Amino acid sequence: MKAQIRMGESIAVMVVFFFLIVIAYSFYVKIQQSSLAVDIGKAQELRAIQLAQLVYYMPEVQCSSGTQLVKESCFDTLKLEKFKGILAGDGRLFYFRLFGYSNISIHQVYPPSSWITPDYDYDNDGTKENILLYSRNAPQDDPIRFKSTKVAQMPVALYDPIQKKYAYAYLVVEYVY
Amino acid sequence: MSINRKSQMEIMGLAIIIILLMLALVFVVRFTLIPNQNAPKKEFSQAQIAANTLNAMLQTNVEECNEATIERLFVDCAQRTSIIDCGTGGSFVNACDFLFGNPPGINSFLKNSIFLNTLDLWEIPYTLTFNDAQEVASDSGDEKCSAEHVGTVYSSRDLKEAKIGLGGGTVLIVQMELCS
Secondary structure, eight states: OHHHHHHHHHHHHHHHHHHHHHHHHHHHHHHHHHHHHHHHHHHHHHHHHHHHHHHHTOTTTBOEETTEEOOSSEEEHHHHHHHHHHHHTTTHHHHHHHHOSEEEEEEEEESSSOOSSSOOEEOTTSOOEEEEEEEOOOOTTOSSSSOOEEEEEEEEEEEETTTTEEEEEEEEEEEEO | OHHHHHHHHHHHHHHHHHHHHHHHHHHHIIIIISOOOOOHHHHHHHHHHHHHHHHHHHHOEEGGGTTEEHHHHHHHHHHTOOOSOOOSTTOOOOHHHHHHTTTTTTTOHIIIIIITTTTTTTTOOEEEEETTTEEEEOSSSSSOSSGGGBTTTBSOEEEEEEEEEEETTEEEEEEEEEEO
16 A cells, blocks of 8 residues: 555656656747747848849949949949849849849939939839839748748949939848748 | 665755756756847848948939039038039038038938938938038937947947048048947
């Protein structure tokens, strides 16, 4: 009888002990999950910046004179217009490998009235002037991926080679992951 | 013999309790005492934004000032030559007043036309200083973005400079500070 009581005690202690271990483990897994989500977020933020830099330093859009790059932080608006056409046409597949599912646009800040050569894509309210360079929507049927977006912005000058004038703008990269 | 076994069991129990306490301590140190590091994005992109803001801004032509570039306006402001008229409606406005406002900060072109829809919109505290004298600063944040407030109000600060040569060894310095 005494031995049975001892056995019962031991079993109860073991049950409590394992119960505590299970609680601790689930707590640990939850913390690991949240820190993993943070790490993934940081990695995707870096990817968005990487993408913004890629566009920022593309010779396809940078201001140039002859064969030499002459201006930093500058996009040639005629090159932008041409590049936009390439992205929507023959270069669609090639640039998809670089840009993936993302939206790349340029927002003119100053002067507010558009004088630069390419056509603008107006927002719904008709006030903001954007050049939508690239847009590829992510598939909606994927239950896990492509549910979040990271945004990176970078100021840039827009050069109109016809009027030989510069406007102040910024590049926006919205990366979907 | 039974006394020995009982004391052994008690020591085992104590050891388990100590191990559990140590595990708990490791968790506390990991999640509370080690400070959160800045996101790599902020550290990296802030320096880029500061440099690119300066580069892009200095090239921009200003309609109100007969299409002069902002760099040219800085030169005119520093030399006090008042060659460029930035006034509208017949009144003369010199480059300094136009760029930084008169009184300073009021109707500043840099503030209203350049930074309001970029750095202010992105809520990045900034200070643009010209020749250690005139400046434009953000409204966001409790304190001005400067070296003295790093470590107290802000965790990091990036400083970029643009130098404009005037000839004869004179150089104008435009500084852009971004904080986070």
